[in-house]
Amino acid sequence: MSGTSMRRLDDWFASRGWEAFDFQRRVWQALAEGRSGLLHATTGAGKTYAVWLGALQAFAMAPASKAKPPPLTVLWLTPMRALAADTLRALQHALDALQPDWSAGARSGDTSPAERSAQDRRLPTVLVTTPESLSLQLSRADASEVLGTLRLVVVDEWHELMGNKRGVQVQLALARLRRWNAGLCIWGMSATLGNLQEAMRTLLARGEGVLVQGEVPKELRIDSLLPGRAERFPWGGHLGLTMLPQVVEEVAASASTLVFTNTRSQSEIWYQALLEARPEWAGQIALHHGSLDRAVRDWVELGLKSGALKAVVCTSSLDLGVDFLPVERVLQIGSPKGVARLLQRAGRSGHAPGRPSRITLVPTHSIEIVEGAAAREAVARGHIEERRSPAQPLDVLVQHLVTVALGGGFVPEDLYAEVRGTVAYAGLSRASWQWCLDFVAQGGPSLSAYPDYRRAVPDADGVWRVPDARLARRHRMNIGTIVSDASMAVQYLRGARIGSVEESFVARMKPGDCFLFGGRLLELVRVHDMTAWVRRASGRKPSVPRWNGGRMPLSSTLADAVVRQLALADAGLYDTPELQCVRPLLEIQQRWSALPTPGTLLAELLKTREGWHLFLYPFAGRLVHLGLASLVAWRVAQRQPRTFSIAVNDYGFELLCAAELDWPALLPSVLAPVDEAQLLREVLASLNASELARRRFREIARVSGLVFQGYPGERRSSRQLQASSSLFWEVFRKYDPANRLLQQAEEELLAQELEIGRLRAALARMASQRLVVQAPQRPTPFAFPLMVELFREKLSNESAAERIARMVAQLEQAAGGPVEAADPERVRRTLAFERPVEDGDAGTDGGARRGASRKRGKSPGRAGAA
Template identity: 45%
Template structure:
């Protein structure tokens, strides 16, 4: 489109901007021009700098210039909680200017009546989530529904990119592009280390993405809240609640403040502590996390906007783009573990372009003080993490194909072609695709057979189709489960909704148990049809609901800075205040075991009632430690059979062995060897639980586990099955199943990354080993001792293991 034409097309947009007394920012203008030029691309600017209007206004200008019927703009957001704000932002110019465009949302919160109406009659602009988009493709008529579509916006793409939901989005987009080849895709992403790759994944492999970055400089300042004395730190206390008085002292109840925690359980506890500390201001403090009922969340967001609510304790539910204009201060409790996340959260405190962001950091254990210093250096160096699209997860592809088969159906050859246009499946072979087709039509290949199996059928005209309406219904129920653990609705006995908790938490409660949720004390009454009924109570309780997925790992980038920080303790004399504060702990570390320099690797051995512990501290981040822990575990077990429990954190790992296990005699320089590395890793995967764990998620996404209909609210007992039982059956009778292969790949690629292990082993092999036998775990070791994130590996016989368990049983 010619420049003059573009200006004419944009004139209604410019008119609205003028009415607001806004000057379009250069990056907004650049995005509009590129869009009108027919390009796809990615916008990378800090949060709160006007990215939503940059993303949508090109498309809206075109819709006004060339009115069409049907859906034209699809806006995909990772969190349904965000859809409301986006809807409001997009509606604002439309209402103010009286443009004839309809804007609606479609998420898990949308009523089924509205959803049904939308399927028949789409609005011009629709805001939705990846799951809801996938579901729309599972209804017949997708071709007509999406043929008028011009533009897809992928908001917060960095959040989706390296997850299965991101892969699901890539696949859905590939199908939309197949239905409408001229479709333009624009991703919006926060800061990332690998923008080009992220942009390519968003637009698909056939397009050349335009990348638009703003030169907005935003300064981020990190301040830490330090305890009066470091002895007051629990060494490993994950919650560090003892610091709440210092936090209250550092803040002002009349300043609007977001208090970020890393997990929902943590946010519950902090909310409880803060309301306890400020009994007169409890109505100014609110709790916000994704398990809280949507109406309540809305009320909180509105309260913050009008200023009646001042402090919000929150989790990543408020990480993303919700527009919280009046927030003046941001607090991070516990390490954010990742520079990009910290920047994003800090960005919430100055939600205007070119402001300065300040974030207050409150450590929850002593070692996190090291991380603050590392964060600051990382930010100064401008280092940021990269996120990559996953490599051909078969489970997501299975779900996608069944999805299409439930809708209009699909033809093999053209679908393979469009699937291969995604970053995730670019290397998908015909054999692999063939296996997936076989799996969904015949059940796959195995030692037995599947004579009664039917899911997808191949029609005479070569179309893959689901014909059984019950199977289609079961499949649609499963589509939302990529992320969520089975959620149970929490309802007062008078039927007022409170929120959702995970089933495995509720299932542990007995009638009369009291727990804390959404800032309330609740007494459990009963669980019926996936609804937990509770009553308010004043009785005391210490139980806080737990939610899965709360574990964050420190990034590679940050771990490098962390090691530098520890090395600097030995060489420098001028420390940041955080390190000063940490001095007593570091002294204890030196006294009990040793404080390693950057040329030393500390290995600590210690005996307790639980058995023989080995602690190793490479400071490489949780993921590398997991790989290394399992590799070394295998290299020990290979010499002397054993059962180990391996725990990891960001600083090191622990191998727990039966008592008197001779770690020291068995250890040698061979543990750093790169020889047989591949083979050793494969072996250690085989004797560990890692694959079975990964298979859990895969079984769910690929539709092997059916969790029941919400309408009937009962899991059909005839179809109840645990993923471990499925895993057992598959490994026994269908060892070639690609889903098992995928579980293995996920372990090898995501958990035990070989190239990272090589790099780490090489670095460690150059260090001087300092082997210490300590009487009790050192400050570095203590957090590992109480770490609950652990897995087992064993090459002993079942009988040996039972005999030992029996001994322990009898001595109990």
């Protein structure tokens, strides 16, 4: 970049009272040289201006005429359509000063029909959009002409896309754009990635790039809001709303606070609790999650930007991108589950260079208190979770083939080379490629008689195109890889739309029932045309909506950090406030049994009136523990008939059996690692794999276009979609067993729901650890939460509460020291607080239960799931 160009950018910074950082200058120079790369810097450090100002300078051009701005030059991809408008506003500031001839616009699902129509005639010079909207642009017949003028693509928040199918969708789109412009510059931006070189190779399709790390001095404070007394025998969520007085005090002491929860259900509960505790805050605190109406979320975001709101209770809907300068601090309710998520949320406060960021963890479980010290140590060591691209998801590729067939058509040999240029499909075989072509041409051998599945066929010149305008419309309406259960609008009678809840929740209600939504107590009046019509209610006990979402397991990075903290406690080193607070619990655990350490694997054996219990603590996350527990039960059942009940949490798992087993002799063999093929066979055999894979297939069927989700205003219900996908599942299993989408369902089940990679690593680590087997006389503090999970499965909230309260009193008495009478009502409230998590929302401390039995010569059965 010339000295004049650099001075121009410096002058713009100076006009705002800023000074450019060295990393911003490095990005400007790289862009001026036409190089691609990845920029990694903390949230609020100035990543956007690093790439954007460099682009404005590097790709400046004179407009074709006074009346027309330059053609599409910069494409800015954001992972959330809610960020498109905010990103556009941020880009506009510099655009007006440095390139006033350029035009700018946003295109997403929120763009008005009039604006979309104008963009169809001519795209702006810079377009802010989402992966889904980019794929729609690729489906235009004139896509190569419209998008062929691009000089730069910026992928914002690359860490949010890289590890999922939306990231694969981006990889395929970038490969298509590079085909039309070999000199295309591509830049990614991220704040929380552990494997930067791999992330850059994935984005740039293994090409050469510049990795710029923005090391900006920024103070980050990670602390914990500690209870007055950490209970020595905890269960999932037992702290819960008992932390409300401390949270209220912290919110009152700050000008502006974000209160993050891990689930939308919990955000509703905490928002209502804050309002009940401080009614005078009405109008000063707000609620923000993805199911609220767009207008409501916009109002909340503007209130945060202007400093008008004192606090906002939110979910991951505010994790990314939006710049809220007034926010002073962040509170995280429950475990953040990972270091990257913690850093991302911490960056929402002090969102500017030089301003400190602060995040305070509010534990909902006594053992979670340790995570505060663990997270602080992991950040100090620079340990952040890695993300990797999914390998060869054929449902995404099938969808892309139809998109490209619409966007001007394709020649198979050329497109095969293009697709293999991506990291996701680098190993795509000829056989898999031919299967995909056959699938879009006729739906495979079992669907060849149906014209709806002839979605792309070759013409006389060998170019594959979509032969039917109706099929083209259907495909465009269903482009994308985001799959969720059907939702139902929530709207006041003769009033405004509030948001949406999942259809399955409303289906369980009848007129007159009340539920809590958007911070309001609502009464269901009627359901009509996929809308739940409601009115305000008062003084009646509400339900809390449940939204289905993946449970977030504790990451390996944070779990390892927790075990290191336990090793410090084992050595008598209680040097942090968190360890000091939880010291009574850890000392009882150590006295009655032992503490897990990086070099030891702790197993506990206990006899109760329920039977013989095995507790094992691998600290590998709930999904891995579910796979491990099922695998161990299956391996034992191979040798002798046994029935097991299973409970898991993020720290360990429990196997309960009616008959005594010689676990010290069995564990070394049943935990032994095996080769990958055998491990896959055993894991699938140990679970109800067919039903679990069928569930994965529902999503694959939607992404691949087998199941049509409907046109706007006539969306099909989740029950209809499930029925359709189940029908395809049965047809393929019977008439097309080699269908590769069936195989993909099994692979995704292993990789995503059971985390087979982490399970394999956990087995290898456990084999290297020294097995420590203890036989305590009563449940230890680590075992008690797992026992509670079984109570919650077997008993109602009321009877479980009485049982738990009685056990806590007995254990406290055995532990010595002052004993307070356990309150069954308080236990019942905390069980109810956690119940929405049990129904499928991403959660903090839920459990899972399976029954397993073995009869000689048969596979073990499985029944039930939390």
